[in-house]
Amino acid sequence: GQQVQQSPSSLVLQEGENAELQCNFSSTATQLQWFYQSPGGSLVSLLSNPSGTKHTGRLTSTTVTKERRSSLHISSSQTTDSGTYLCAIDRGTGSNRLTFGKGTKFSLIP
Amino acid sequence: ETAVFQTPNYHVTQVGNEVSFNCKQTLGHDTMYWYKQDSKKLLKIMFSYNNKQLIVNETVPRRFSPQSSDKAHLNLRIKSVEPEDSAVYLCASSYWGFSYEQYFGPGTRLTVL
Numbered sequence: 077g078q079q080v081q082q083s084p085s086s087l088v089l090q091e092g093e094n095a096e097l098q099c100n101f102s103s104t105a106t107q108l109q110w111f112y113q114s115p116g117g118s119l120v121s122l123l124s125n126p127s128g129t130k131h132t133g134r135l136t137s138t139t140v141t142k143e144r145r146s147s148l149h150i151s152s153s154q155t156t157d158s159g160t161y162l163c164a165i166d167r168g169t170g171s172n173r174l175t176f177g178k179g180t181k182f183s184l185i186p
Numbered sequence: 187e188t189a190v191f192q193t194p195n196y197h198v199t200q201v202g203n204e205v206s207f208n209c210k211q212t213l214g215h216d217t218m219y220w221y222k223q224d225s226k227k228l229l230k231i232m233f234s235y236n237n238k239q240l241i242v243n244e245t246v247p248r249r250f251s252p253q254s255s256d257k258a259h260l261n262l263r264i265k266s267v268e269p270e271d272s273a274v275y276l277c278a279s280s281y282w283g284f285s286y287e288q289y290f291g292p293g294t295r296l297t298v299l
Contacts, residue, residue: 109287113227117274119290160227173219173241174288176229 079103080177082163088183095150097180099163107166108139109174110148114159122161123148155184188212190291192277198297199267206253207262207294209277218260219278219288220252229276235260236282264296272298 083098099108110122123130125137125146134153139146150157160181164174190211199205211218217236223229233252234241240252249265264271277291 107286111290117295118292119276121287121289124287162229164229173231173234173243174221174229175231178226178228 079167079175080163080165082161082177082180084180085178086181086183088185089153090185091153091155093153095153095157095182097148097150097161097163097182099146099148099177101144101146101163101165103144103165103167105141105144105165105167107174108146109164110135110137110146111162111164112159113162113179119162150182153182153184155186158182158184188214190277190279190289192275192291192294194294195292196295196297198299200299201269202266205264205267205296207275207277207296209260209262209291211258211277211279211289211291213279213289215279215281215289216257217280217282218254218257219280220260220262221276221278221290223274223276223293225273232262233260267296267298269298272296 079102081100108126109124112120123137125139127139127141129138134151136149160179162179164176193208219234220232221229231243232246251263253261274293274295276293278288280286280288
């Protein structure tokens, strides 16, 4: 089965609302990264958060390692936040290889 | 500027041709990667390369091979392209280790006619 599952698959909100994205993984993760992929395709690392809570700007990620889940909270969303949010884990096999989820496609209504 | 650079941005070719994509990173990282993103947008690791050690995803066809001249460069060669090779190929780099973030290039979009 799929090792990294993200939900929802798509999310539509109005500008200014808060968004909550979920990532569940089926194997041990020694590294977890959240990425943003723009509609044009470029991939940007947002947060590296294998455990605990991290903040950067309007983003907050909380990872509960033993429950194999992570969330990404986007506060006061803006139209420039539109795009796909990807969760990826390193399964700790020693190869540094990230396994990606299918992403959450996030759209904002002005 | 420190980043991951890829060339070309786009490449269109015919079945059976050989192609080569370039990747350079100026972040001082010791490990580089190639990922493939298919039409359904799922990203999958193809190769990781560190200190002369190459780790290959077993699902990658043998017509694909990485080529490195030094730790800042990792090119991707496809010996004889097939239609299913049409995808975006993303290069990334990081320090070796469990907790280091990976940084991605802008990608090369390959279309095989």
